[in-house]
Amino acid sequence: MKDASLNSSSYLIGYARVSKGDEQSNATQRRALDGAGCRRVFEETASGGRWDRPNLQEMIGQLREGDVVVVWKLDRLSRSLKDLLHIMERIQLAGAGFRSLTEAIDTTTAAGRMMMQMVGSFAEFERAMIRERTSAGLAQARAEGRIGGRRRKLGxxxxxxxxxxxxxxxxxxxxxxxxxxxxxxxxxxxxxxxxxxxxxxxxxxx
CATH class of the missing domain: 1.10.10 (Arc Repressor Mutant, subunit A)
Known part of the structure; x- marks a missing residue:
């Protein structure tokens, strides 16, 4: 996969989102994305905890190598770390880059790629710790004679x-x-x- 470094031929694609019921609009995000040079902006009104957002899916499906996805803030892409990493993986597989204007994250640079790799590593570490705690809890339950997580009523x-x-x-x-x-x-x-x-x-x- 070629490096998606920014150059004169990069196609910047913006993504703006507000949650349903929010009084705010996409106007602030749209101005920031237009100012960053985005040639097209996908706008959406949906929860950041949902992965199956139609405009997000459409944007990812249209990505080409060398494109760069731009958001105003990282949580506009997703509020879930698990989904965020999944979306970032989809963007990377398309050969595209990613930029967050507020957090100054840019995966088209070596420093930005390293930062996202660190985030992914911490997320994997957290998942491993949860699995270990779950296994330890089940082992303790079995040792105490509990079945299905319940303590035995009678000996x-x-x-x-x-x-x-x-x-x-x-x-x-x-x-x-x-x-x-x-x-x-x-x-x-x-x-x-x-x-x-x-x-x-x-x-x-x-």
């Missing part, structure tokens, strides 16, 4: 007492449910597992 010994009392006829299911503070369906599952020779502890949740 194995209590489950066996419930099952043996009901099966022997000493107590009814309703009585054991009231005694141990669980629901009758839970008692029914414990008893059914006991009769089938299955470990009853796995059924001991509310």
């Amino acid at each position: 194995d010994k209590q489950c066996r007492e419930i099952a043996e009392s009901v099966v022997s006829g000493r107590k009814s299911g309703a009585e054991m449910a009231r005694l141990y503070g669980v629901s009758e369906p839970t008692v029914s599952r414990i008893v059914a597992a006991y009769r089938q020779g299955v470990e009853v502890g796995a059924t001991c949740t509310r």
